[in-house]
Amino acid sequence: MVLESLGVAEHHEELSASTWYLLRFSKYGAVGDCEEEDGERKKAGYMAHRDVNTLAIVCQLNGVDGLEVDSGDGEWIPAKPGSPTSYFVIAGDAFRAWSDGRATAPLHRGNVDGEDTRYSVILFSVPKDEAVIQAPAELVDDRRPSLFRPFAFGGFLRFCVTEAGMKAKCKLSAYCGRAPAAEA
Numbered sequence: 320m321v322l323e324s325l326g327v328a329e330h331h332e333e334l335s336a337s338t339w340y341l342l343r344f345s346k347y348g349a350v351g352d353c354e355e356e357d358g359e360r361k362k363a364g365y366m367a368h369r370d371v372n373t374l375a376i377v378c379q380l381n382g383v384d385g386l387e388v389d390s391g392d393g394e395w396i397p398a399k400p401g402s403p404t405s406y407f408v409i410a411g412d413a414f415r416a417w418s419d420g421r422a423t424a425p426l427h428r429g430n431v432d433g434e435d436t437r438y439s440v441i442l443f444s445v446p447k448d449e450a451v452i453q454a455p456a457e458l459v460d461d462r463r464p465s466l467f468r469p470f471a472f473g474g475f476l477r478f479c480v481t482e483a484g485m486k487a488k489c490k491l492s493a494y495c496g497r498a499p500a501a502e503a
């Protein structure tokens with residue numbers, strides 16, 4: 320569906336062949352269930368981040384909200400599923416690079432209010448280590464040269480945990496952006 324919307328559905332098979340999948344169940348405990356740290360109960364949740372992988376499909380399991388997405392101008396937008404069977408699709412850096420910036424990898428975080436435990440299940444599609452992430456020819460042309468240099472996904476993952484990677488505001492631009500992006 321996502322590739323169709325970009326007009327490059329014929330790349331589905333080759334992309335699938337270089338992808339593996341990770342299914343993760345997450346529990347963000349209510350404050351009362353969480354461990355104490357320095358005399359205070361720590362709220363469960365997760366810090367603002369961009370996913371590095373291709374796509375994440377997130378389904379909340381018990382109707383407790385918490386996912387928030389950065390609007391791009393400093394505002395956090397609560398992501399509310401339309402129904403108990405709705406899910407969120409979040410693009411990560413690998414898809415941003417592959418789509419040559421047509422998909423954005425949004426900054427998102429988990430902000431649980433601490434009243435109720437939140438459960439979610441997430442299916443991550445992850446490029447294999449040796450997979451080279453490069454926008455297909457249909458998405459670039461002379462008038463629109465690609466924004467990112469081709470890179471092996473494993474190399475990018477390793478960069479993310481270096482000092483430079485951890486400091487970078489946008490890890491992808493810092494690693495393989497062609498223009499010295501202000502966001503890097």
Ligand SMILES: O=C(O)CCC(=O)C(=O)O
Nearest residue numbers: 345370377386429439441
């Ligand atoms: O559980 C969620 O709502 C999403 C978690 C998430 O963003 C992640 O694990 O990367």
Ligand SMILES: [Fe+2]
Nearest residue numbers: 368369370427
């Ligand atoms: Fe995430």
